Each structure stands twice: as structure tokens, then as C-alpha cells.
């Protein structure tokens with residue numbers, strides 16, 4: 001009898017313990033007990049999720065029509081040349097003719113305008129002749145443009161030149177214009 005108990009203790013007990021541990025094992029990368037608090041799993045849909053309850057079944061919705069960003073600046077001019085003239089009469093460059101403005105204007109000019117308009121604004125940038133020549137900023141017609149007319153051109157584009165409104169904030173457009181004026185002050189090439 002004692003022998004039997006000894007056998008059970010030496011062989012049976014470890015088997016029982018190992019079996020219990022084996023079936024009771026768990027994945028330690030997963031949470032232990034999940035309480036139904038809904039705090040771990042947010043019910044809010046993620047932007048790319050489908051959303052069956054909405055008419056277009058998409059979680060990510062467009063902003064309602066007419067929504068504007070808080071710093072949006074309305075531009076009340078049409079694309080015609082007459083409208084460009086009107087913008088030229090009504091709009092005033094709000095940036096000062098200061099070294100900081102000219103420095104930023106130069107950087108923006110060299111990034112966005114130089115490829116066509118050229119280093120010195122002569123309409124001979126590296127994209128020419130793959131793209132038609134723009135007029136020199138020192139040509140008679142361009143010298144005669146007011147800041148507002150240039151702003152209109154950068155904002156809405158002009159014939160072959162596309163709009164740069166999505167690349168340059170309004171303030172940056174005015175700064176580029178300040179920089180363009182420095183070519184013109186140097187006079188004719």
C-alpha cells in the first residue's frame with residue numbers, strides 16, 4: 001500500500017500537474033480577461049472602414065458643400081482679362097518691401113517660377129523650349145502690370161500658364177511679386 005502511494009506520488013502527481021498546466025496554458029500576447037466595457041475596442045469607424053449606415057457606405061465623408069478653412073481668403077474675380085484689370089485696381093500688396101519678404105519671395109520664385117521664367121526673370125528658364133516662352137518680367141507689357149494683376153495671374157493662371165494657387169498661399173504670392181519687382185528695378189536686360 002505504501003509502495004503504491006509512493007508510485008502515485010512520484011509518477012502520477014507530475015503527470016497530473018503537467019496535464020493541468022498544458023491544458024491551462026494561454027497566449028500571453030492576448031489580454032487575459034476581456035471585460036465588456038467597450039473601451040478597448042472603440043465603436044468609432046476608422047477613416048478607411050466601410051460604413052453601411054451612410055448613403056455612400058464610406059466612413060470618411062467629404063466636408064459639407066460650402067465648408068471653408070478658417071484662414072481661407074475669398075477671391076472674388078473671374079478669369080477674364082477685364083477681371084484681371086479690376087483685381088489690379090482693387091487689390092493692394094499687404095506685404096512690406098522688407099529683406100525678410102524678399103528672401104522668402106526669392107526662395108518661392110526659385111522653386112515655382114524659375115523653371116519657366118528664368119533666373120533673372122527674362123522668360124528663359126530651363127524648361128524652355130519644351131514649354132513656350134513666357135514674356136520677360138522686364139518687357140513693356142509686364143512692367144506695366146500692377147501687383148493685383150500679377151496676383152490674379154498667379155491665382156487663376158493666364159492662358160498657357162497654370163494657376164499656382166494650390167502651391168502658394170496668398171501671402172506667398174504677394175511675396176513672390178515683391179521679389180519679381182527686384183528684377184524690374186534693375187531695368188531692361
Ligand code: HEC
Pocket residue numbers: 109112113114115116117127131132133134135141142145149150153154158159160161162164168176177
Ligand atoms: C510652366 C511654366 C511657367 C511657370 C512654372 C510659371 N509661369 Fe508664369 N507664365 C508662363 C507663361 C507661358 C506665361 C505667358 C502666358 C500667356 O500669356 O500665354 C506666363 C505669364 C506670367 C505672368 C503674366 C505676364 C504678363 O505680361 O501678363 C506673370 C505675372 C507670371 N507668369 C508670374 C509667374 C509666377 C509668379 C510664377 C511662379 C509662382 C510663374 N509665373 C510660374 C509660364 C510659367
